[in-house]
Amino acid sequence: MFGGGGVSVRMEEEEDEVGWCSSDSGDGDGDDDIEERKSQNVDALLRGNLVVKRQSLLPRLLSVSQGAAVCRKPFKPPCSKSHASASAYNQDLTRKLSARKRFVPWGSSSPIPIPIPRSALDDSKFNVAVAVADVAEELKPSLPPGIDPLVLWHPQDSEDANANFTTITVDPLLVRYLRPHQREGVQFMFDCVSGLSTTPNIHGCILADDMGLGKTLQSITLLYTLLSQGFDGKPMVRKAIIVTPTSLVSNWEAEIKKWVGERVPLVALCESTREDVISGIDNFTSPKSNLQVLIVSYETFRMHSSKFSSTDSCDLLICDEAHRLKNDQTITNRALAALPCKRRILLSGTPLQNDLEEFFAMVNFTNPGILGDIAHFRRYYEAPIICGREPAATAEEKKLGAEQSAELSVNVNRFILRRTNALLSNHLPPKIVEVVCCKLTPLQSELYKHFIQSKNVKRAITEELKQSKILAYITALKKLCNHPKLIYDTIRSGSPGTSGFEDCIRFFPPEMLSGRSGSWTGGHGAWVELSGKMHVLARLLAHLRQRTNDRIVLVSNYTQTLDLFAQLCRERRYPHLRLDGSTSISKRQKLVNCFNDPSKDEFVFLLSSKAGGCGLNLIGGNRLVLFDPDWNPANDKQAAARVWRDGQKKRVYIYRFLSAGTIEEKVYQRQMSKEGLQKVIQQEQTDSLVAQGNLLSTENLRDLFTFHENIKSEIHENMQCSRCQTFDGPRSTEAQSTITDSESDEETSDIGGFAEIAGCLQNLKRSEKQVGSPLEEDLGSWGHHFFPTSVPDAILQASAGDEVTFVFTNQVNGRLVPVESIMSPKLQQKDPKKELLKSKQNGKQKPTPFSLHNRLPLQSASVGITKNISMNVAFKPQYSLVSKVLPQKRSCPANINDDN
Ligand SMILES: [Zn+2]
Structure with a gap:
């Protein structure tokens, strides 16, 4: 997780080695997820029902909705400064638009004509019919009927007409295979690399279409066109270099041969000896050579980059899997950037994560200087955009952030094109994300305060301290938030992480420990209640198991926390499976199959957030708990995608547990606004960075180690x-009256029907x-x-208890009508005995807003399915020393028994 130089500290020292196959892994290696999406896309492409939608390369920060998302622009002469008349523009535009209305499926010889509506052709204003006829006659294309030629550029009928300009048209050989979005993509790239963009200094572009949409075919089409044609009749490109990961060199060679046969003389340097590589490169760069294309790996290029310093060694550079250029400090990146070739095409199938600096590096490689230098970029775009996304940003800061983001979007959308399959997301059921703030238990609070007041931590804040120390402190606090047992283990082991927790054993209740040896016994199950989050989780599992047939995935960063989950499951006799970094690849699939098998009585899947990344399909579960916030928001996102994915039939509940007022809320808050603490901390401390708020100042650090004990969130x-x-704050029951006036439609809509089904x-x-459909980071609108x-x-209503202090919810729609969970109406009645026990135990508790609900029966909606669901009584089992007997082994998940 710690990319790039500087501090080489492991964030969680005991963690599993296997990382998520995050989308920026950059190796182009097989990721099941990507492969799956790819095959779905190819499938849709072949069936002819692919609908693409344009997206941003940096989805969480930029959008494509602000203008400039249109791929097509009117023709523009390459040299002439004169502006064509509006009518000529329209004519050309219409000609192009009409040209993309037809296509044949890949691999099919029978074209599928899509008729151009007669009305459009008859529109005298544009004079389309004439225009199309002109082109057709001029080209005499050997195209199957129904396929229109793809004219990339057409000379204007202007004073330049006597210049030696010729039409540039994609060879019929290729155009017959292009789908509409691919025609658009070829045109887009052509406009960029040929200098036809309306913005000066654009010579490169980034094609970031999703896997399976045909980036290779689009690039080969453009490559072949530029190698054979140009404005003045001479080829625009004489020599092109394709740089790709080693594993794809021969693949590129095969693809080019597949589409254009032997028409392009090329050399592919793959698994060659050093002598062969050198002679291959010399051969290619020699002025006398007829070789037009060199295919080479990033590594080979880097080793021999000096051989390409001549200005005529390359006219077009294509970089495949180009997200590896997101770090502009690598030797490879610098070697490629130094190549004297302006026309650069970057291909990448994966969007960047929430990182403007990486985005800048890629953009600046493509079109050097287009966004100014990095200092300007940081000041002008990055700082205001990030600042405007802080939850505490003022209205003014938010406005400025949005403006800069829109401006940046417009600028880069001129040369970045990313399309995804618009239909893919339609197969998903609705989803709700719940950020559940839980308070710490008295023991946790005691330890927390003790730790942040210890002299080590105080010194960390005030003095310059090694970043690694600070990370260790943060980790200690995160573990404490999960469960004090994790801290107990640390103290007992006497490991270096103990500093700050000296003498803390005395805080632990003696009944948790064995009298003689002092080792942890857990007090016959009472240990669960030593952590606020764990206590809520235990109730959540009990309610799920008793009242529904839902299955749940529990995710944590810490294997020790997974151990506790496992112990909980054993004590309560819940069937459970566990996948962490130590699980072999062959075993993984067995575990997954088992969890997804409806005939088996499975219930809980324990997942290490670092181990379970790619390809894990856990659709057997429709609920997932992120027990602790990850440093990298992408990890959490990927974990959630284990259950909310194709094939999921039920509505999905994602719970994100946070300990209120603690480091966890701060980590999550930073996740939402910046790239997380990770990057911030690892950066070298320099004045310029501090000035931009990119580093943790003393004030930041002090805030990080502050504990707001009684805060709700x-x-x-x-x-x-x-x-x-x-x-705000506790309210009386009278205040419960519903405000019904002046609500907008957006506010009243219950996306996915979650509130109705929950009866509230x-x-x-x-x-x-x-408010509407808020973004993930826009908690203010949740x-x-x-x-x-x-x-x-x-x-959650039933499981919240006294520990939950605040909840944020975000309902996300899906097109799939969900299969509703089977919920048992049986447990609506409270067990009087249990209630008695509970009231004895809770005698000392003050009612807080979240405990009030036990006395407030909900009004269940009296329609349809909600009748069958038990919501009326907030059933609250108390799992304490007496409650081990509660949930018992069952043979069938749907068969609900109350053992009491
Ligand atoms: Zn609010």
Whole structure:
């Protein structure tokens, strides 16, 4: 996870070696997920029902919706400064647009004509019919009927007409195979590399289409066109270099031969001896050579880059899997950047993560200087954009951030094209994401305060300290938030991480420990209640197991936390499976198959967030808990995608547990606004970075190690949320009356029907409903819940107890109508005995808003399916020393028994 130089500290020292196959792994190696998506895309392409939609290369920060998303631009003469008349523009534009209306499926010899509507042709304003006829006659194409030629450039009928300009048209050999979006892509790249872009200094482009949409064919089409044609009749490109990962060199060679046969003389340097490589390169660069294309790996290019310093060694550079150029400090990147060739095409199938610096590196490689230098970029774009996304940003900062983001989008969308299959997301059921803030237990609070007040931590804040130390402290606090047992283990082992927890054994309740040896016994299951999050999780599992047939995935960064999950499952006799870094590849698939097998009585899947990345399909579960926030937001996102993916039939619940007022809220908050702490911390401390807020200042560090003990949610507090202002904090039951007036449609809609099914739709206040369809990082527009009764999830309502202090919810729509969970109505009645026990144990507790719900029966919606669901009573089992007997072994998940 720690890419790039500087500090080489492992964030979690005991962690598994296997990382997520994150989209930026950059190796172009087989990722099951990508392969799966690719085959779906190719499938749709072959069936002829592919619908593409344009997207941003940096999806979380930039958009393509602000203008400039149009691929097509009117023809423009390459040299003439004169502007063609509007009518000529329109004519050319229409000619092009009409040309892309037909296609044949890949691999098929029978074309599928898509008729151009007569009305469009008859539109005298554009005079289309004449234009099309002109072109057709001029070209005499040997195209099958129904396929229109693809004219990339056409000389204007202007004063330049006597210049020696010729039409540039894609060879019929290739155009017959191009799908509409591929025609568009070829045109887009042509406009960029031939200097036809309306923006000066654009000579390169990034084609970032999703896997399977045909980036290779589009590039080969352009390559072949430029090697044979040009504005003045002479080829625009004499020599081209294709740089690719080693594993793809021969693949490129085969693809070129497949599409254009022997028409392009090329040399591919693959598995050659050093002598062969050198002679191959010399052969290619020699002025007398007839070789037009060199295919070479990144490594080979880097080793021999000096051989390409001559200005005429290359007229077109194509970099495949180009996301590896996101770091401009690598030797390979610098060697390629130094190549005296302006026309650069970068191919990449994966969007970048939330990182503007990597984005800048790729853009600056493609079109050097187009966004100014890095200092200007940081000041002008990056700082305001990041600042505007901080939850605590002022309205002014947000506005500036949005403006700069829009401006940057418009600028880069002129030369970055990314399309995805618009239909792929349609097969998913609705999803709800719940950020659940839980308070620490008294023991956790005690240890937390003790630690942050220790002299080591104080010194860390005030003095210049090794970054590794700070990371170790953060890790210690994160572990404490998960469960004090993790800290106990650390202290007992006497490992260096103990500093700050000296003498802390005395805080632990003696009943957890064996009297003689002092080793951990867990107090016959009572250990669960020593952590706020774990306590909530235990109730959540119990309710799920008793009332539904849902299965759940539990994710943590720490194998020790997985150990605790496993112990919980054993004690409660829940069937469970575990996958972490030590699980062999062959075993992984067995575990996955087992979990997804409906005939088996499986319930919990324990997953290490570092081990379970790619290809894991856990659609047997429709609920997933992210127990601790990861440094890298992409990891959390990928974990959530294990269950919300093709094949999932049920509605999906993603829970993100955070300990209120602690480091976890801060980590998550930074995830949402910046690239996480990871990068921030690892950077070398320089004045310029501090000035831009890219580094943790003393103030930042102090904030990081501050504990807001009684806060419901620090993130919410920092928002200074205007939506909740009227009833911030505990409110009386009278205040529960619903505000129904002046609500907009957006606010009233219950996306995915979660609130209705949970029986709380009728009672929701405005602040408890999300505003429209907010982005993941826009927590301000999510539903805000001080009370569990309003959370559109019956299971969480019942499981919240006194530990949950605040919940953010975000409902996401899916086109798939979900198969509803089987929920048992049996457990609506409270067990009087249990209630008695509970009231004895809870005697000392003060009612907080989240505990009020136990006394407030919900009004279940009296329609349809909700009748069958038990929501009315917030059933709250108390798993303490007495409750080990509660959930018992069952043979069938749907067969619900209350053992009491
Ligand atoms: Zn609010």
